[in-house]
Amino acid sequence: AQSVTQLGSHVSVSEGALVLLRCNYSSSVPPYLFWYVQYPNQGLQLLLKYTSAATLVKGINGFEAEFKKSETSFHLTKPSAHMSDAAEYFCAVGTGAGSYQLTFGKGTKLSVIP
C-alpha cells in the first residue's frame, strides 16, 4: 500500500520568495512520484514527475523537486514565487507498471502575497 503526506494544508509566501512545499510518501515498491497543480475550477495539471532517473527533477513554470529515498521525501521548490503560482498543489505516488495508479495527498494551497 502507498500513501502520501503533505505537510501544511496552506502555505503563504511573499512574491519573489522561495517556495517550498513538502511531500513525504510511503510505498512498498519503488515509487513513481508526481506533483500536480490545480487552479480554481480547473483540472489537475502535471508539474513534474520522478520515474527513477535523475533524483532532481525539473518541471514546468520553474518548479523542481528532489527525490530523497532516505527521507522518503519529494519536496517541491521554486526559487522565486510569482503571483501566478497561487494555486493548490498535490503530490501523488504512483504504482502499477504501465498504469501509474495514483494515490494523492490532501493538497497544499499556496498563497502568494504581493
Add this chain to the structure above:
Amino acid sequence: EAGVVQSPRYKIIEKKQPVAFWCNPISGHNTLYWYLQNLGQGPELLIRYENEEAVDDSQLPKDRFSAERLKGVDSTLKIQPAELGDSAVYLCASSSGGSRNEQFFGPGTRLTVL
C-alpha cells in the same frame, strides 16, 4: 490537441435524484479514470478503464454508482439515487498507456446535492 472534456461543469440536484456525468478523453487514449475529489482533499480513484473494460472498480460504491465506457471511447458515470454526501467534484482523466503514462485531467463536474 483537445484535452479531456467533461460535462456538465456544474450540477445541482436534490437528494434521491439521479445524476450522470459525461467524459470524452483525449483522442487515442485507451485508459480512462474517474476520480472523486471532496473539498479540501486530493482526488481518489473510483474506477479505471482499459478500453471498454473496467479493470479496477474496487473503490466504486456499487450500490448507487455505475459507470460505462461503451466502444472504449467516452464514458458516463451515474449516481442513483444521489445522497447529500455525494457533493464533490468528479474528475475524469485519460492516458495513452505504455511507459509514458501521464494522466491528463479534465476540468471536472462539481456536484451539489441539496
